[in-house]
Amino acid sequence: MKLIEYEKIGEKVYHHVLDNKLNIYVLPKRGFNKYFAFFATNYGGCDRRFALGGKWVDTPAGVAHFLEHKMFDTEEGNALMQLSLNGASPNAYTSTGITAYHFECADNFYDNLRILLSFVSIPYFTPESVEKEQGIIAQEILMGEDNPTRAVYQNLLRALYAHNPVRDPIAGTVESIAEITADTLYDCHKVFYNPSNMVLCVAGDLDAQKVIDTAREIIVQEAGELPQRDYGEPETLYPNKKKYEVNMEVAAPLFRMGSKFEQPDNGEEYFRFLLLGNLACAVLAGTSSPLYARMYAKGLINNRFGAGFSYVPGGMYACAVGESREPLQVMDEITAEADRISREGVDVQLFERLKKASIGNYLRDFDDMENITAYLADGHFKGYDPMKGLDYYDKISIDEIQRFISDAFNPERLAISIVWPNEADN
Amino acid sequence: MDAIRKQIMPNVELTCITTDKFKASYFSVYLLQQLNRENASLNALIPNVLRRGCAKYPDMESMAAALNDLYGAAIEPVVRLAGEIQCTGFISNFVDDKYIPGETSLLERVIGLVGDVLLAPVTKGGNLLDDYVASEKEKQCEKIRANLNDKITYSLLRLREIMFKDEDLGVNVLGSVQSTEKITPSALTKHYKSILEGSEIQMFYCGSATPERVEAAVLEAFKILPRREIADEAATQVRISCGEPNYHVEMLDVTQGKLSLGFRLGEIMRSPELAAITVFNAVYGGGISSKLFLNVRERLSLCYYTSSMIDRHKGVMYVISGIDFNKYDEALGEILTQLEAVKRGEISPEELDGAKKVVSSSLKAALDSAASMDAFYLGQAVDGLDYGLEEYAALTEKVTKEEVEKIARSVCLDTVYFLRNKQEVPQI
Numbered sequence: 009m010k011l012i013e014y015e016k017i018g019e020k021v022y023h024h025v026l027d028n029k030l031n032i033y034v035l036p037k038r039g040f041n042k043y044f045a046f047f048a049t050n051y052g053g054c055d056r057r058f059a060l061g062g063k064w065v066d067t068p069a070g071v072a073h074f075l076e077h078k079m080f081d082t083e084e085g086n087a088l089m090q091l092s093l094n095g096a097s098p099n100a101y102t103s104t105g106i107t108a109y110h111f112e113c114a115d116n117f118y119d120n121l122r123i124l125l126s127f128v129s130i131p132y133f134t135p136e137s138v139e140k141e142q143g144i145i146a147q148e149i150l151m152g153e154d155n156p157t158r159a160v161y162q163n164l165l166r167a168l169y170a171h172n173p174v175r176d177p178i179a180g181t182v183e184s185i186a187e188i189t190a191d192t193l194y195d196c197h198k199v200f201y202n203p204s205n206m207v208l209c210v211a212g213d214l215d216a217q218k219v220i221d222t223a224r225e226i227i228v229q230e231a232g233e234l235p236q237r238d239y240g241e242p243e244t245l246y247p248n249k250k251k252y253e254v255n256m257e258v259a260a261p262l263f264r265m266g267s268k269f270e271q272p273d274n275g276e277e278y279f280r281f282l283l284l285g286n287l288a289c290a291v292l293a294g295t296s297s298p299l300y301a302r303m304y305a306k307g308l309i310n311n312r313f314g315a316g317f318s319y320v321p322g323g324m325y326a327c328a329v330g331e332s333r334e335p336l337q338v339m340d341e342i343t344a345e346a347d348r349i350s351r352e353g354v355d356v357q358l359f360e361r362l363k364k365a366s367i368g369n370y371l372r373d374f375d376d377m378e379n380i381t382a383y384l385a386d387g388h389f390k391g392y393d394p395m396k397g398l399d400y401y402d403k404i405s406i407d408e409i410q411r412f413i414s415d416a417f418n419p420e421r422l423a424i425s426i427v428w429p430n431e432a433d434n
Numbered sequence: 435m436d437a438i439r440k441q442i443m444p445n446v447e448l449t450c451i452t453t454d455k456f457k458a459s460y461f462s463v464y465l466l467q468q469l470n471r472e473n474a475s476l477n478a479l480i481p482n483v484l485r486r487g488c489a490k491y492p493d494m495e496s497m498a499a500a501l502n503d504l505y506g507a508a509i510e511p512v513v514r515l516a517g518e519i520q521c522t523g524f525i526s527n528f529v530d531d532k533y534i535p536g537e538t539s540l541l542e543r544v545i546g547l548v549g550d551v552l553l554a555p556v557t558k559g560g561n562l563l564d565d566y567v568a569s570e571k572e573k574q575c576e577k578i579r580a581n582l583n584d585k586i587t588y589s590l591l592r593l594r595e596i597m598f599k600d601e602d603l604g605v606n607v608l609g610s611v612q613s614t615e616k617i618t619p620s621a622l623t624k625h626y627k628s629i630l631e632g633s634e635i636q637m638f639y640c641g642s643a644t645p646e647r648v649e650a651a652v653l654e655a656f657k658i659l660p661r662r663e664i665a666d667e668a669a670t671q672v673r674i675s676c677g678e679p680n681y682h683v684e685m686l687d688v689t690q691g692k693l694s695l696g697f698r699l700g701e702i703m704r705s706p707e708l709a710a711i712t713v714f715n716a717v718y719g720g721g722i723s724s725k726l727f728l729n730v731r732e733r734l735s736l737c738y739y740t741s742s743m744i745d746r747h748k749g750v751m752y753v754i755s756g757i758d759f760n761k762y763d764e765a766l767g768e769i770l771t772q773l774e775a776v777k778r779g780e781i782s783p784e785e786l787d788g789a790k791k792v793v794s795s796s797l798k799a800a801l802d803s804a805a806s807m808d809a810f811y812l813g814q815a816v817d818g819l820d821y822g823l824e825e826y827a828a829l830t831e832k833v834t835k836e837e838v839e840k841i842a843r844s845v846c847l848d849t850v851y852f853l854r855n856k857q858e859v860p861q862i
Contacts, residue, residue, distance in 0.1 A: 016533070016535075017457075017533060018457075018533065036454065037455070039453065039454075040802050041798035041801050041802050042798065042799050042801065042802045073812075092722050093722065093723070095792070095795050096789055112799075114794070114795040114798035115791065115794070115797055115798075236723075269502035274540065279795050293492065294478065294496035294498075295495075295498040296495055296499040296501075296502050297495075300495070301493070301494060301495035304494065342503055361499055361502040362502055363502075364502060364503060364505045364506065365501070365502035365503075365505060367504030367505060367506075367507035367529075367534070368504075368505025368507065368528065368534075369506040370530040371457050371458075371505075371529045371530075371533050372457055372458040372506070372527065372528075373528050374457045375456050375457050375458050395482070411543060
């Protein structure tokens with residue numbers, strides 16, 4: 009067990025790797041009554057084509073999410089219920105890159121931890137239960153298709169990417185999930201839920217050794233091979249399609265515009281780039297930027313407008329999102345301001361102020377155990393230390409911010425997704 | 435983590451929790467006003483308009499810049515109820531300055547800005563700005579209308595409107611669309627000045643600073659706070675008896691029926707024991723170990739969800755549930771049957787124990803959240819109670835089955851509200 013101390017932020021983390029390669033991170037939170045456990049596999053909606061022992065396998069869209077639904081079934085019943093009855097609040101989610109199972113509780117932490125580790129590591133599916141779930145998930149997918157916020161999000165990814173599986177929804181389609189069988193689920197569980205591909209992160213006023221001992225007792229699987237993944241042919245820096253428009257039941261048009269970036273291979277560089285990109289988006293279009301004030305005053309945007317920088321497996325993208333009667337005019341305003349900044353430079357005071365705000369927000373996140381355990385897991389999978397954020401902020405230069413804005417909001421590189429109101433509503 | 439409450443100015447109390455377990459510090463300020471039809475919309479609108487700009491930072495851009503400069507501090511308007519007392523003001527979250535090298539006065543500067551926002555608004559011709567008032571009025575109306583979108587919220591709101599038709603709690607915390615639309619900048623400014631000097635004020639701080647440092651910061655930031663005698667102290671009227679239950683059906687275009695019940699806690703409200711009331715609620719309908727959840731939902735499948743909740747100040751209990759339209763009689767019958775069972779003392783040791791566990795977990799979780807502690811201590815201040823959250827948790831551990839039965843026997847049904855679809859004729 010290794011102890012890492014972070015003096016600047018007054019935190020420490022215990023890190024241990026079990027013989028079967030399961031990585032465990034324990035963040036002691038002295039004085040807290042709550043405990044939080046986060047158990048995740050490096051397996052998300054985009055991990056559809058992978059190689060084991062050099063052999064490539066293709067799976068239908070939606071398997072990771074389907075597995076997440078089914079993992080709660082145990083031979084004895086349902087782990088969700090079991091945890092709830094034991095005083096915990098459990099939940100799970102599947103993103104493009106990971107599947108995570110977590111719970112929060114104030115009592116019986118180690119009992120709950122045993123339940124969590126056990127149900128996630130022991131698959132239990134029957135053809136009947138898989139078929140039943142197909143109906144449930146199909147309903148979920150159909151409901152999602154009516155959701156304009158989801159559509160505007162998914163359509164931007166389709167506009168940006170030509171090959172990346174992020175083009176398809178994480179849950180898959182009604183057709184793709186119909187191809188899933190109990191065997192598909194067992195196979196994917198075996199590949200991706202092996203201890204080498206997973207991480208356990210816990211936070212709370214607890215004893216790190218006891219957490220490690222509990223994990224060693226429950227996770228008896230052997231280390232496995234780390235699957236190689238394929239996210240499709242390399243993407244260019246230009247969008248697949250400049251504009252993606254649909255009509256749906258919305259009061260005002262929704263828009264989401266964005267541009268692609270390459271993902272740095274090195275984890276540390278990735279993390280620094282992520283912080284840099286978000287800071288740059290705040291400089292360009294955050295609530296204290298002149299651009300935001302101008303667009304707000306013109307009635308082009310409302311307080312749901314925002315800009316940020318995100319990750320997808322195999323890539324990264326910057327985006328600006330909101331609700332506006334004139335989404336294309338918003339795009340013109342943004343590209344004009346980005347152009348001005350690329351010529352005239354970034355306002356130094358604005359940059360310094362936003363750096364302060366980013367530092368404050370970064371620090372405040374440490375009070376939220378759910379956030380911090382998720383960051384630890386992400387850092388583990390990508391190879392960076394999320395506890396060292398302050399060091400990276402020191403290394404971000406104003407020139408890099410200028411360059412980022414100029415690249416990200418260059419009209420050549422931008423794509424836009426718009427959900428217009430239905431004709432009848434106009 | 436004991437709370438220290440102190441009167442620091444006339445009718446201004448500051449409650450401080452000193453702890454170094456959080457990286458974020460928390461400060462809130464509430465003006466306490468009687469909830470009523472006349473003023474609810476005005477009271478609710480005030481913090482939202484004030485937040486748009488103060489004399490020093492008169493617009494969104496300069497206000498956002500000032501907050502960024504305070505390491506991303508947040509100052510948000512808040513409107514909440516403690517019984518029939520409408521509490522309006524601001525909640526602020528900011529990073530503890532001990533984590534920022536070279537920074538020693540962040541607390542003072544953030545509380546200073548809260549003071550600026552509350553006490554020194556941007557004005558024109560002596561009034562709050564027309565366009566800020568107009569756009570915040572619009573947002574408030576939008577929020578009130580949005581209550582119709584979530585049918586769970588809507589049915590509870592309607593239950594309260596019906597049950598308390600001639601009591602203050604029948605008024606929505608944001609007032610109504612009609613009363614909001616009628617507000618003029620001059621009327622709002624006049625009301626703002628009046629409540630600023632005439633309200634009891636509660637403040638709450640949670641963070642690593644000593645109460646002395648917080649008090650000094652507040653006294654400096656609020657030194658221009660006007661104070662006068664408080665004419666009518668805001669208070670909650672508790673009705674002890676129910677009379678005959680009132681049944682109400684409403685039809686809307688909905689796919690699931692919403693059955694909501696309002697009870698009064700009765701005689702026990704003459705000297706309410708909060709700990710026992712809390713455990714009673716957990717035994718009957720609060721959480722997944724309760725009789726309502728295990729019997730009405732799980733065993734009999736009469737509803738999609740069901741739970742009970744208490745308003746400790748008003749002395750009432752609500753039961754909410756989502757049901758199929760044709761299950762009205764059965765569901766209503768079973769909800770009442772479960773209450774009868776608690777009255778008769780049919781509470782197994784496991785049920786009592788499970789209920790106490792649910793209560794204890796939620797109270798322990800509240801101790802990890804400054805926002806939850808703020809809500810609890812505001813309630814304590816309003817009720818004039820001195821004990822803290824930890825003592826409250828300890829009291830719930832000692833609650834006996836007899837005390838739970840006693841509360842159940844005191845409870846009486848006041849109002850039944852059923853929201854259903856338009857198609858079929860109700861079978862009532």
